[in-house]
Amino acid sequence: MTTIGTIGVIGLGLIGGSMAIDLKRTQFVSTVLGYDKNPLNGATAQKLGIVDRVVSYEQLLQESDLILLSVPADAVIRLLPEILDRCGQRECPPIVMDVCSVKKKIIECVATHPQRARFVATHPMSGTEYSGPEAALSGLFDGKACILCDVEHSDADCVKKVECLYQALNMRLLRMGAESHDLHTAYVSHLSHVISFALALTVLDKEKDEKNIFDLASGGFSSTVRLAKSNPQMWVPIFAQNRDCLLPVVDAYMEHLKNFREAISTADTEHLNALIDEANKIRKTIK
C-alpha cells in the first residue's frame, strides 16, 4: 500500500483534524505535524492526540512529505502561492493539497506557478455544522464522495498519492473540471447554506417580539436550520469566490419559491399538489 511518512496539517479544525485522526488510525501516515495560526487550536489538537507534534509554520513546510492545507478558501489563496514557492526550494518538493468547497479561484491563483504540478485540488464532501479541533471526529469521510479537480495539471505521482490517501479514508473518488465542480456544489451545498442562513435570520427576527417561539420548534425546523450554525470564517470566502455560479442558482431558487408562494396565495390546491408531487421525487435520490 502507498503510504506517506510525514503529513503536515495547516489548519487544525473540523476537516484537518478529522483527516489527521483517520490517516493516523489507518496507518496511512507515520507522523502528523500540525500548525494553526490560533495557538489554542494547536494546543487542543495536541491534547486530543489529533497531531503528533505542533510545530512552527516554517518547520512544517520543511519536514512534511505532504502538506494538507485545511483552512478557509481565502486563506488558501493567500498561502498557497507562497507555500509552493517555499516547497520549490526543497530538494524533493512535497505534495500540497487543499480541501475547499470552491475550486476555480484557488486553481487560478497558482495557474502559472512553476510548482503548480505539485498541487492537487481536492474537495472531500463531508462536514458538520461545527468547527475547531474539538469538532474533529473519526469516520467523518467514510463512504462519502471526494472530488479531485483539474488533475491533468498535477503530477501523476502527486495525484496517485492523494487518491490513495482518500482511499484510506474510504471515500468515493470522482474527477471533475473546476468549473463543473463549482456549479454542482452551488446546487447541492452552497444553496442549502444560503437557504438555512436566511431561515435562521427570519425566525430570529420574529423571536425578538415573541420570546417563546423556539418552544415550538419541532424536528422539521431543526433539520432545515441546522446549516445556519456553520461559521462565517469558512462560508464568507466560499460565497465570495463562488459568486458567479451561486447567484444564478439562488435566482433559480427564488423563482421556484415565488411560484410556490403564488400557488399558496391563490389557494390553487391543484398546482400545489403538482408541485409537491414533483418535489417528492427527491425521495428517489436522497435517502
Added chain:
Amino acid sequence: MTTIGTIGVIGLGLIGGSMAIDLKRTQFVSTVLGYDKNPLNGATAQKLGIVDRVVSYEQLLQESDLILLSVPADAVIRLLPEILDRCGQRECPPIVMDVCSVKKKIIECVATHPQRARFVATHPMSGTEYSGPEAALSGLFDGKACILCDVEHSDADCVKKVECLYQALNMRLLRMGAESHDLHTAYVSHLSHVISFALALTVLDKEKDEKNIFDLASGGFSSTVRLAKSNPQMWVPIFAQNRDCLLPVVDAYMEHLKNFREAISTADTEHLNALIDEANKIRKTIK
C-alpha cells in the same frame, strides 16, 4: 391515573399509528379501534398490531370513548361537524380531538356546533417526512411540545382527559389561542416545508440536464431537503388553511434571502460576516 377504555383512531397514518402504539404500550387505553378510508392502511395497521380491531366508521363512532381524528386538515373540516352531530346522539357523548398543524379554520368550522365543547383542538409537534401505518413508531412524541388550542371552549373533563393522554406520551403541554398557534407554526414549521419543497424543485430542475448531480449531495443538502419528501395530502390543506399567516412569513423570508443575495452579489464580505454571525445565534436555541 386517568385512563381511557376505548379509543377510536380515524386515519391510521404516521401520527394516528404512532399515538396508538404508545397509548396501548403505556396502558393508557384498553382497546384501540381503527378506521381508515383506505382499506390497505387498515389491513397494515392490523397486521402490525397498531390497532386491536379495524372497524367500520359507524362502529367506531358508536363504540369509542375518545375519537382521535388523525387525518389531513381538509378531511378534519369535512368530518368534524358530522362526527360531533353523531356523537351528540349518544347517551354519553365521546371526546373528539384532532392533531392538525393548523387550527383556526378547524375550530371555526364547529364554533357554533351544539357539541363544540366535546371537541379538543390539539397539535402534538412531532413527525417525520414519512407517512402511512408503516411509518408509525414508538417514542415519536417523547419529550416534544404539544399545543392545546382555545381550551376555554372545551369541557373541562375533555381537556383533562386529553392532557392525561398526552402526558402518557410524555409530551410537554402548552396552551395557546388558535391564531397565535397558526402564526407560530407558520414560522417554525410551515415555512421550513415551503423552503424545502422549493429547494427540491430547484435541484431536480437542474438534474434534468446534469444526470449525476446527486452523486455530490453531501449531508448538508440531505438535511435541508429532507422535508421535501413530505406528502401533499397532508401539506396542501395546511398551506391552504394557513395561507393568511403563512404568506407574510414567506415574504419576510424572501426579504432576508434577497438581502443575503445582495451581500453575495456585491461581494460585501463584511455584511456577509455580520449576517452569518447573526444567523449563528440559532445555536443558542436549537441543539
